[in-house]
Amino acid sequence: MKWHRVRAVMLRHTYEVRRNLNKVFDSVVFPVLSMLMWGFFTLYLARDHRIQTSIAGLLLGAAILWGVFYSFQRDVAVGFLDELWSRNLVNIFSTPLSVSEYITGLIIVNLIRAMVGMLAVSLIAWLCYSFNIFPSLLGLVPYLLNLVLFGIALGIVITGLIFRYTTRIQGLAWSFASLLMPVSCVFYPMSSLPRWLHPIAWALPTTHAFEGMRQGLSGSGFSTLHFEWGLGLNAIYFAFAFFFFRWIFEAARARGLLVKIE
């Protein structure tokens, strides 16, 4: 892997962020609006229904972490769609750039974007609703890491599917994470789910990240169990995403889709 090529991919997507107002809205404006909505909702619950402040904090913490996961996974896939929409794939893949260099550049840029978005919503939660996530942030980093790794794996799989089925299925870039949300136990513990859904929830790194986050924010300490389960599952999903993408990329080359895809 050559760093100058990874940097060139980062440059390409940084220019896109600078020139495309939609990207600023996706990264900062919509997450902030979402946080404001969740903030008012938790204020209402705390004031009129006497819900404990700690529960309100858990909801806001979950909203922040889910925002990071959702936007990161979406932006990796949409970054690839940017190449399709601008018919730039032939240009970039006729250079020495490898697929892994391309994906690495895409991931770094979008990780930075996700972190900027997270910083913005965390500040809003702190300034407007007195929920300060920053002191707990260090303890949440391992769960954030698992969310980011799962976001990468999903982003790679969705990119692979777009390679194969072209822009007909581009909606997955925005909706795939939402499909997982009900069983990811973002705002409620796994015990709230019907029993038959438990195995599915347990198989998702997102569930372990949010279970662990709840444990951490409620003062019960770091959950090694949920962190390790999340990490192990991510290793499996990562390996699957890697082989799936390689297989589908080669199939796309064989079918000539790389030069026709739009």
Added chain:
Amino acid sequence: MRTPTIEAPEPRSNNTHAAAKLIEVAHLTKLFKNFKAVDDVSFFVRRGEMVGLLGPNGAGKTTIIHMMLGLISSSGGEIRIFGKPFDANREEILQDLNFTSPYMAFPPRLTVKENLNVFAGLYGVRNGEAKISELMEKFAIEALRDKPISRLSSGETTRVGLCKAFMNDPKVLLLDEPTAYLDPQVARHVRGTLVDMQQRLATTILYTSHNMAEVEAMCGRIIFLSHGRVIATGSPIEVTQTVLKEERSEPALEEVFLHVATREHS
């Protein structure tokens, strides 16, 4: 039928017989399901040659070029560039090879300069700023430096593509109809620039075009395709005589083209 005259500097293929073969394509085949887009194609291009890859639409020219770039995998045969098999040496080969086609696009929101910056980075060009300025001057697009690609005409975008194609001082250049969207004056300037750069840098060029007069003026050797197969190779006059099966004193590639295209349609 006499093809119109196009002014271009002297083609430089006469002294290349002893030069090394930089491109070697052997028994190349590409099947899309049951359709044979490229059928057992073999040819070579020597260092410093400018060779025309011609044929009617659907003859397989662009598919061959895409296989030479690794964008499409072959169903059979071998491509060797710089004496090395492409598949095993993709990264190394593409570092010294470049390509342009007026049919490909650039990210529309990015400016000309930003787009070229990205390619300077992808090729690891040292002093990219100076290289970009030099190429913009060469292809007369300095005034467009800060314009987004979406605001350029097709001809201007084609010239951005040419700047990209020379970004890494390629040893091998694949040009797919490089003057298709250019007006005659700009096309003449571009042809002159291409030949000048080819002569100064000894670039090996594989050139496709539907402008037969241009190919006659630019290319010392022709590979003529029909239905994915090579039907004639040689100098423009040799290809003319082979395909038309008659003695000619001057090349007539347009006539050859029409002859082959008509035969294909019938």
